Amino acid sequence: MRITALRSYMSHDGNRPRLVVAIDTDEGITGWGECYNHGPDRALPAILDYFFEQIKGEDPRRIEFLMLKLQQQARFPGGAMHLAAFSAIDHCLWDISAKAVNLPVYKLLGGEVRDKVRVYLGVYTAPDPADLLDQVMGHNEKYGLTAFKLSPYRVDFHAERWGEVVRTSAEYFRKLREMSPTHFEYAFDAHAKIYDPWQAVQLANALAPYDPLFFEEPIRPEHIPAWAEMKAKMLCPLATGESLYSRYEFLNLLSARGCDIAQPDICVVGGMLEMRKIAVLAEAHYVQIAPHNPMGPLATAVNLHFSASIPNFKILEYRLPLDAPYVKDPYLPEGGYLQLRPDRPGWGVEINEAELVRDSYVHWERKLPVKPDGSFGYP
Structure with missing residues (x-):
């Protein structure tokens, strides 16, 4: 089994954006994952496309091997956006591996x-x-x-x-x-x-x-x-x-x-x-x-x-x-x-791909509190 494609979709959960990721294989099995939305969510698809080039053609069941490859290829420890992308890729790999043997991930x-x-x-x-x-x-x-x-x-x-x-x-x-x-x-x-x-x-x-x-x-x-x-x-x-x-x-x-x-x-x-x-x-x-x-x-x-x-x-x-x-x-x-x-x-859930092809991104950002003296507090 080999990884053939990575797809990412902007969706929403109420007033919060959600970035959903799919990884496809040459045996017709697709795995799904979800990124954390730290803030600039529109930046994540480009990051994911970059990391896909490092795992394309690999066996998705070699999860430890592939995640180590991604981490070491990055050279320096990843930050928020970097690790949000890694998280979704990891989720996809586990989903594929479990589906390949017809078992729940756990x-x-x-x-x-x-x-x-x-x-x-x-x-x-x-x-x-x-x-x-x-x-x-x-x-x-x-x-x-x-x-x-x-x-x-x-x-x-x-x-x-x-x-x-x-x-x-x-x-x-x-x-x-x-x-x-x-x-x-x-x-x-x-x-x-x-x-x-x-x-x-x-x-x-x-x-x-x-x-x-x-x-x-x-x-x-x-x-x-x-x-x-x-x-x-x-x-x-x-x-x-x-x-x-x-x-x-x-x-x-x-x-x-x-x-x-x-x-x-x-x-x-x-x-x-x-x-x-x-x-x-x-x-x-x-x-x-x-x-x-x-x-x-x-x-x-x-x-x-x-x-x-x-x-x-x-x-x-x-x-x-x-x-x-x-x-x-x-x-x-x-x-x-x-x-x-x-x-x-x-993962035991069915993804609604027909909904995902419709970009339903909603903008969300943390609101900074303003103190009486005009300075910002922590959100």
Whole structure:
């Protein structure tokens, strides 16, 4: 079997662009993957075309060989766009390899460790605890979901006194916890908006009495010693990893004891191979994996197979595919879990190629907050 073509398509998932990739073979098997959208998404097709020339004519089942070839051909460690492209290529190769033997991908990864994969849903729109509870109860009734992720901020923390930010966040969570079923779990994503580590510790410890599932990404990821210092002082689980790009960066974080829960992204780090190496490192440091997954339904399918096959999995981030037409049969939660599809080869989903030929790109970019003094905060 040989690789004959690479195709990339711009699609969307609601108001977010999605870049979907196909790799074709001379035996009629096509594999599918999804890139992370870091920002200049229109640049990715050209990057993918460049890397295709390095794998054209190769056997797609030699995944480790081909990913090593791509990495070494690049000479210097890849950055965000580079690794987003590698990720989608890796996904395609796994999909082809599994389809070639008529098995789900997780069967090639040592088989399933669990029969189903628990997910949590981000809910960011409700200003009042009662409104939020209405939303999560609706998701519980329809999909059985019992885990959710919120923003911790109840006021504009650039404009308000920090003590008021902490007080309002804790009061909100207290009310929500009192109103919610006792088995519901809530995580909080600070979106790396905080600059001072001591503020991150204050906010985490104000939320801690009400038992958050985890406190995610309060500060920027670059300075690992700050993460180790924060974790030592926090009274709730600290999660991070969506902005780290390789097993080497995760090794630094894990060796420093800088998190309780690691959150690598399978569309960011270079794909399934790198993701599994990160999981092994985390397991050796007694750290669980909760994959970062704000992506579309194809990325969710890839994450499902990863999550089903590793022992130190905790929970998977999930987006409802309410407007993602490029996947015909997305995985939907049942009882709060995604079920495996043992009778479906590859990723277990069917791609709607008729939809993909219609470029449905939507422009999206992060909005920078403006502080009262006119300077920018972290988005």
